[in-house]
Amino acid sequence: xxxxxxxxxxxxxxxxxxxxxxxxxxxxxxxxxIEFSLRSYGNKGHTMANYSWIFQQEDFFTNITISLKLAxxxxxxxxVTVVPAVTFLHLEGQRYKRIFEFLAILPLVVPVVSLAxxxxxxxxxxxxxxxxxxxxxxxxxxxxxxxxxxNVGLSSIPxxxxxxxxxxxxxxxxxxxxxxxxxxxxxAINAAVFLAVTLSFGEFTLTxxxxxxxxxxxxxxxxxxNVLGSIALSMFSLIGAWTLLILVQSAQNVQKNRRxxxxxxxxxxxxx
Amino acid sequence: xxxxxxxxxxxxxxxxxxxxxxxxxxxxxxxxxFLFFFCWPIFQILKNSLDQGKGHYGLSAxxxxxxxxxxxxxxxxxxxxxxxxxxxxxxxxxIAFYVHRSKSGFKSIxxxxxxxxxxxxxxxxxxxxxxxxxxxxxVVTVLKKLGIDIYGAGFTxxxxxxxxxVYSFFQIPLMxxxxxxxxxxxxxxxxxxxxxxxxxxxxxxxxxLIPVLFPAFLASILLLFAxxxxxxxxxxxxxxxxxxxxxLVIGSLxxxxxxxxxxxxxxxxxxxxxxxxxVVMVFYGFSLRWARGR
Numbered sequence: 074x075x076x077x078x079x080x081x082x083x084x085x086x087x088x089x090x091x092x093x094x095x096x097x098x099x100x101x102x103x104x105x106x107i108e109f110s111l112r113s114y115g116n117k118g119h120t121m122a123n124y125s126w127i128f129q130q131e132d133f134f135t136n137i138t139i140s141l142k143l144a145x146x147x148x149x150x151x152x153v154t155v156v157p158a159v160t161f162l163h164l165e166g167q168r169y170k171r172i173f174e175f176l177a178i179l180p181l182v183v184p185v186v187s188l189a190x191x192x193x194x195x196x197x198x199x200x201x202x203x204x205x206x207x208x209x210x211x212x213x214x215x216x217x218x219x220x221x222x223x224n225v226g227l228s229s230i231p232x233x234x235x236x237x238x239x240x241x242x243x244x245x246x247x248x249x250x251x252x253x254x255x256x257x258x259x260x261a262i263n264a265a266v267f268l269a270v271t272l273s274f275g276e277f278t279l280t281x282x283x284x285x286x287x288x289x290x291x292x293x294x295x296x297x298x299n300v301l302g303s304i305a306l307s308m309f310s311l312i313g314a315w316t317l318l319i320l321v322q323s324a325q326n327v328q329k330n331r332r333x334x335x336x337x338x339x340x341x342x343x344x345x
Numbered sequence: 346x347x348x349x350x351x352x353x354x355x356x357x358x359x360x361x362x363x364x365x366x367x368x369x370x371x372x373x374x375x376x377x378x379f380l381f382f383f384c385w386p387i388f389q390i391l392k393n394s395l396d397q398g399k400g401h402y403g404l405s406a407x408x409x410x411x412x413x414x415x416x417x418x419x420x421x422x423x424x425x426x427x428x429x430x431x432x433x434x435x436x437x438x439x440i441a442f443y444v445h446r447s448k449s450g451f452k453s454i455x456x457x458x459x460x461x462x463x464x465x466x467x468x469x470x471x472x473x474x475x476x477x478x479x480x481x482x483x484v485v486t487v488l489k490k491l492g493i494d495i496y497g498a499g500f501t502x503x504x505x506x507x508x509x510x511v512y513s514f515f516q517i518p519l520m521x522x523x524x525x526x527x528x529x530x531x532x533x534x535x536x537x538x539x540x541x542x543x544x545x546x547x548x549x550x551x552x553x554l555i556p557v558l559f560p561a562f563l564a565s566i567l568l569l570f571a572x573x574x575x576x577x578x579x580x581x582x583x584x585x586x587x588x589x590x591x592x593l594v595i596g597s598l599x600x601x602x603x604x605x606x607x608x609x610x611x612x613x614x615x616x617x618x619x620x621x622x623x624v625v626m627v628f629y630g631f632s633l634r635w636a637r638g639r
Contacts (some may be wrong), residue, residue, distance in 0.1 A: 088443045088446070088447075091439060091440065091443050092440070092443055092444070095440050095517075098513075098517075099462065099514070101477065101484050102473055102477035103473065103477075104483070105476060105477040105482060105483025105484050105487070106473040106474075106476035106477050108483050109476035109477070109482065109483055110476065150378070153374055154374040154378050155375055157371040157372075157374065157375070158371060158372050158374070160371065161371035162372075165368065166371075166372065169372070173372070173375075178626070181571070181626065182571075182619065182622050182623050182626045183383075183387060183619050183622065184574070184592065184618045184619065185575060185577065186575065186577050186591075186595045186596065186615065186618065187387075187390060187595070187615035187618050188383070188386055189599065190595060190599060190611050190612060191386030191387055191388075191389045191390040191612075191615070192382075192386045194386075194390075194393060195386040195388075196386075209378060209381075209382045210382055212378060213378065213382045213383045216379070275464070275467055277467045277468060277577075277578040278577040278578055278592075282596060282599050282600075289578075292468055292469065293468050293582060296472065303472050304473070304476045306469075306472075307468070307469035307470075307471075307472035307473055308469075308473065310469050311465060311469045311470070311473060314464070314465065315461050315462075318460070318461040318464060319461055322457050322461070323457070326453070326457075
């Protein structure tokens, strides 16, 4: 007995050690980069100057706007292309499900650099000349994630039963789509949109190789002349992205908890 | 309910032809985008890589690819992917294991943080590490004050080792994310059985945990391997071009920074990358199936 507790104490000792080391590994670079971003040229103490420099750049808002536009556009394209496809595969197209699941993995197999070299040559000029071509490529690059997340999301809902019930109660097809299917898969759609938006907001490889300027590409260009500014800009965009991701994920968690709670309540009411 | 589905099925079969094609319309937008923005560019790379000009097709671009400088780029890329996926994989698996044994609140916080950190990459990550681990960086300075001079010991951020360090920042969380589901499948009874049969912790690790978790571990590592192999932005921002990775070589070819007589060398390299990545993903598929078969 004594040996056992001793063993488990050592075990929990290693546990704290390892988790502690992990924590240090992730906090140390962030903390020291923040410190670095507050330095001033010529060692004149710490300052916020590098951060105010960011907002003085005239292209800052232009590029944020472009990136936001592209993110919204790729979210919209994802909703009108991937969502109907996955929903159909779950309802009537079961036969084609395997093929499409395989296709949806393929963009993960092709490195973005390779896709970029093809995109540069394959697109007709009127597409090459529009920055909005990027949104379509972002959607394709995101397909492995968006498709998979929708696929998993829809598997957890008895979609087919719901649709059959709605149809047998006399609802039209359109009515079934708007008031049964869409509400049922809303959280899966949200997750897919979220993935498409994060990916397109951060995409650098394809964008820079096709010589377009978006926020991440602009960061690299503007950084070349100002080391401290570039660190500040990097920390600004990293911490901004992390905060957003955490907010969205906790919102999703809250939603999920609320839903499972309300389901429990409904079941309790039904049995009472 | 079953009755209804069966009547629906017969109507589909009876109508056949055009109307059954019409039924596939929900797949159309997806398929169109996929064909035009994915399959078509890939087809173009394949075609260009074989194009010798003047209507002739041949393998000269591939012959050039198999010469020393480009093969060296492939070996460097493979080395980077191998070492970084193994390092991050082992560390990530150990962290996932200890997190798995913690309270559920802590577990969900780590799951969330892993999801967030696994997404951070690109140029900002490179700059963050320059600020921390560059010659003037904060971490380097603090370590020096503690008497550890990592640059004196031969470390530099702008090298293969440096890249492995930077990649760990998103690969360890990615490992935690993809490896945790495998741990969920473990049963507490296994440990109890081991203990009651007189097995030690080491024996439990050697004869139970490692064999059971190995396929999932392998699958996760291969996923990390693929992500490291095709990563571009961080490597480019960090090393400029001092570490000659395949994606960086392709990038310089696209930008026209490297001039060769072989105009379609970039296409051949791109096909080479797709090939390596496809092999990795096939093994990933196999190990995933192996893991699920348990």
